[in-house]
Amino acid sequence: MDKFQIVRGPAAPLLVDDVDTDQIAPVQYMRALEPDYRVALFARWRAAPQDFVLDKPRFSGAPILVAGRNFGCGSAREVAVWALMAHGVRCIVARSFSDVFRESALKNGVLPVQLDAADQGSFEAIATDVDGAAPFEVDLVKQIIQCPGGRVYAFSIAPHERAALLQGLDDVALTMAYAARIAAWEEGALQEQPWLQRVPPRKG
Amino acid sequence: MSLPAIHAATLFDKIWSRHVVAQESERFLLYVDRAVVDDVRAPHVLASLAKRGLPIRRPDLVFVVQDHTTPSFPTHRGLGGSDFLDATRAAAHAAGLTLFDVGDAEQGISHVTMPELGVVPPGSTYVCVDSHAPTVGGLGALGFGCGSSELEHVLATQTIWLKKPRQHRIRLDGALAEGVSAKDVILHVLRIVGREAMRGAAVEFCGDMIAREPIEGRLTISNMAVELGARTSLMAPDAAAMDWLAARHPQERSAELAGVRKVWSALRSDAGAAFETDLHFDCASVEPQITWGTSPSTAIPVTSKVPSAGDAHGLAADKWRRAIDYMDLTPGEPLLGKKVDRVFIGSCTNSRLPDLESAARVLRGRRVAQGVTAVVVPGSRTVARQAERAGLREIFVAAGFQWGEPGCSMCAGGGGERLQPGERVVSTTNRNFEGRQGAGVRTHLASPATAAAAAVCGVIADPRRLAPNS
């Protein structure tokens, strides 16, 4: 996974609530094992004769997406994250995220930011006003977003999430440090609740 | 002198704390008793693990299912033709994992087969690379959905890192009226609770409605709790749940089951256990529900009118307008009588035996209306066999339904169904998002009985008006 330290570029406002993964990556565009994720991204929204924000030349490859409430709800499909990444998105600032989507984003080096409730409105207004004319800068080292015009927003993120993003590490190596405890848990369960450790044979 | 602290634990707490392997500040490393990967993610997940050189820690606790892209009919080609099925089969064999393959006696939708095969016992933790994993909560197992990368971690370590969710309880009391089912209850709850209040939380369902409900109906409710935004949902396993499991177990397990009943009986929230909210619903007055909009929380009684902007259950005016336009409805018009093009009975929400029975009660001696394409897809081969034995298949086919091969089918359109833009579908599935069943397709979520009523009437109809024929 790519490291995330500082990302700079246009912030595309997509201020819609409850954007589900069926919108972000429609299943009908996933007919190949390795589909073209760029084409899949918001495919139906882009097909409609309307000015879809990510299709505007100034947001081509925009690394920051500004979204509404409950972004990424619905199906757990991680291809939704991959489709956004194919467009170049590395950071999503949303009012809130679905948990599964948020976790999948983190696992792919995409930073999910949820600003304090008091800051969300003004940040969205700046993103809408600037409308791609100037770059924003997301700095995970300092945990701030620098807006064009000078306004700075601080954000918080769990220390382990920040560390993993900064170093481009995934959890498996970290978890392996607990291998002995995992084995001990299995041993204990086998003694106390063996049905948890054993699956009944198939009827065939 | 201080008294010993008396700690009242919730059902969730009991399963959770039993499975904690380690803790790092706010997050917990939880042991995963069972993991499932399906045909849309298996090719990628298993290839990625192999590429990273990560062995699967407990192949005996991991199951691979073919459900999302299995063709519903011999003439259909599922998502990607057979690419996903072939790649999944090859990857499962290479990794030495148990595969429920197309054509196997126990194949079906993961959320249907895992409970019915007794794979996911009460009190176990379960992770599936699909959002409806919490379906197993209907049996008192703790299920979590996750993405592909997360599942790689689960397969490599047999654990998952999670933050402890907030906890809510929903008490469902009252006897359901004739023609009303668990699906109507959860749609009703969805309208009232919405999709924000319980996002990310663990939700426990209890009450005498649940106690009376067959296990399949409990699974329906637990399945759709996901649409509340809940991360997981649970119900205490009672004697009925244990009997249901025992009846589905091979002989050699039954003896052991008798011994574990005592342990499972303790899986319930203690009196005085604290929940962030404790909601209570009287289900006796719930009517058959149907959604009018593009979110599962837009359910209304089937006899109601399409809401106008003012009373659109918390939807902002622009969202309400967009949903009305997409669904091609007029505010204030009744949903009853609205012409439908298709009816689908199936999915991990409503494809179990009692679901098919309740639809068949409406269909017996009736015919699907002209111009309606009606499809029923049992959730698993086990269900299909039971239904055939019970004569249900005959009833569906005589009524003019197409009887499909077990799988997700029209729920997400991975099974080769091509719906046309603008078609109106009454569907027993769990999601009615824009384009979920195909570009421009208008989905109304409802119970199997309401779907069957729409099929025979050719329009949205009230199943209570169709008395069973003998």
Ligand code: SF4
């Ligand atoms: S039936 Fe639908 S909701 Fe259920 S697992 Fe399949 S695609 Fe997902």
